Amino acid sequence: MTVSVVLFTSDLRVQDHPPMRAALEGGGEVVPLFVRDPAVERAGFAAPNRLAFLADCLRDLDQTLRGLGGRLVVRSGEVVEEVSRVVRQADADEVHMAAGYTAFARAREAGLRRALEAEGCRLYVHEGVGGVVPPGDITPQGSGHFAVFTPYYKRWRAEPPRTPLSAPQKLRVPTGLRSEEVPGAAELSGVSPGLAPGGEREGRKQLRYWLSHHVESYEERHDDLAGDATSRLSAHLHFGTLSAREVVFRASRGGGPGAAAFIRQVCWRDFHQQVLAARPEAARQDYRSRDDHWRRGPEAEADLAAWREGRTGYPVVDAAMRQLAHEGWMHNRGRLIAASFLTKTLYVDWREGARHFLSLLVDGDVANNQLNWQWVAGTGTDSRPNRVLNPVLQGRRYDPHGAYVRRWVPELAGLGGAAIHEPWRLTGAERAAYDYPDPLIALPEGLARFRDARRLLPPDVFDAESTRVAPGDAAR
Structure with a gap:
């Protein structure tokens, strides 16, 4: 036997x-x-x-x-x-x-x-086992991996689907093997208070809820910060409590534009895996160098600390960073805004942001985290490496009523209208009533510094009302 x-x-x-x-x-x-x-x-x-x-x-x-x-x-x-x-x-x-x-x-x-x-x-x-299409199974002619997502996605979707395997019915384990006790979450220190529970049963429960309640509206609502209409499956995909192949298989059966948009975003996980498999150094080094000379020194360190704490003076950035601290998770639109602000507006090295995210994210995956950060910083696979997201415009667009900001930045809960995304515009007496910091930097100043650092002419810098979905949104 x-x-x-x-x-x-x-x-x-x-x-x-x-x-x-x-x-x-x-x-x-x-x-x-x-x-x-x-x-x-x-x-x-x-x-x-x-x-x-x-x-x-x-x-x-x-x-x-x-x-x-x-x-x-x-x-x-x-x-x-x-x-x-x-x-x-x-x-x-x-x-x-x-x-x-x-x-x-x-x-x-x-x-x-x-x-x-x-x-x-x-x-x-x-x-x-961890993805849908293994790295190396599909490659472009003359290269070991795809560096552009769209052609990869077309080939990825053309791969024949595999029907998910059923669970075993019984199991026999040899006797006499020692096993250790696993510590409970309550015994660990430094855990975010709003962390979601783990496990296959939790993952399957979340998948059933997502497919029956939200996937159909995903295409329209995935960027709604307050609506929280993404799948929240990322941690389960990272730990493998859900099979990515099964997730795609089951979503495909529902059809419709929402399911198609969701599946496209799941594909980003495999895309990043095949990039990292071919270029493992991209976990630490620029995939495509822009000859950046990132800010260093005490002032940059102070800005980085304020960003980590959610005290930048830009409400939607701070809301995203506080959600991360509380839940160990962040809405993907929030990740995109917060990362752009750190790397493009503050001009701080993407590795600093990636390190902080990995210290808190329950779905912290090397391929997705590092390569998403590089995508936003413009050192990765993004075809528009110099786009700069304006946090005010992003807040107005994706949190138009300020509900997301009020949820995570309670000191601004009493603000209404446009002021929720621009509290610095309040008059002196009104401003004094809110314990909220002034912006670390004016946006035009940050944009000019970034443009100068990358030696760009103004038309080369793209702002921020972009509707392009951030990579990997389906998993978050």
Whole structure:
């Protein structure tokens, strides 16, 4: 009888899980394993919000597996050492896992392959578990990856869909394997108070709600900041409590322009994965250098601190940053506005913003986070790298009644009309009644500084009433 180990990473589910299906095909025993790797923390990926969400996911996965007659085995330590130890303890013949596409995931896979070969155990790496189309499956002629989204999307949509796999009916786990307790979210410090719960059951519940209530209106409402009409599936896609293939499959069955727009945005996840798989250095370096000399020094540090705290003096920017702090999540239009303000108006390095987002975002994914930041900063794949979003115009357009600002910037709750997006225009006595900072910089001054830094003529700078959707909106 064969014994197989299924190593869970960012695929914490039983529905549509190719590694689990392959492990069960032999008819033997299966060890569902998750390793809490200290290397993840050393690499800066283990933010409190993601650790709390992960704890929910692991407890939920364990409960589901117990309902199938099995359980989840949790270990702590270096992945290669712990997997090898479990292989020896269970006398396992093979290990199954999902493919990863970051430099970290590739190094982990290579180390596992070497170690397991020494143990006489085979490693099977399954593609397409974390996304819809694996990186490298579709490529442009003469290049290893697509650098422009639209042609990639056309090829991506032409790929034949795969029907999602059903969950297993039963599971047999070898006896005698030690497993650790998973800490609860309440035991972790630094967790955002409004963080949503994790786990496959929560993800499937959210998916059912989204498809039955909001997907049809997605095309019209995805940018409505106060309406909160995006899917909020991003954390579940990041941790793999939902299969991206199943999400697209189920959304496609509904049809309509809303579903099509939603699916297009899910495609951005795969687009960014294939960019990062081909150019892993883009997690740290400009994908396309603009020869930026980002602001440094005490003044830039003070501006960065005010941005982090949601005290820039621009209400829609501050609302977005405060939502991030409270929920560990931000509406995608808010992400676009906040990122543009930091990189284009304050002219602060995109890596500083990306680092702060990764410290809080429950859906903090290296490919999506870093490459979205580069898209906004103009160092990535955006075909209009010098667009600058005006936060006042963006607020008027996407929060026209100021409900989003009032929700997250309560000191301005008493303001009405145009003043909600331009409180500095109040008279002296009115202004004194609101404990809200003056703008860090006047918008024309910020625009002029950015134009000078990139040596642009005025027609080369695009403002901000752009209706273009920010990449990855469907997942947020």
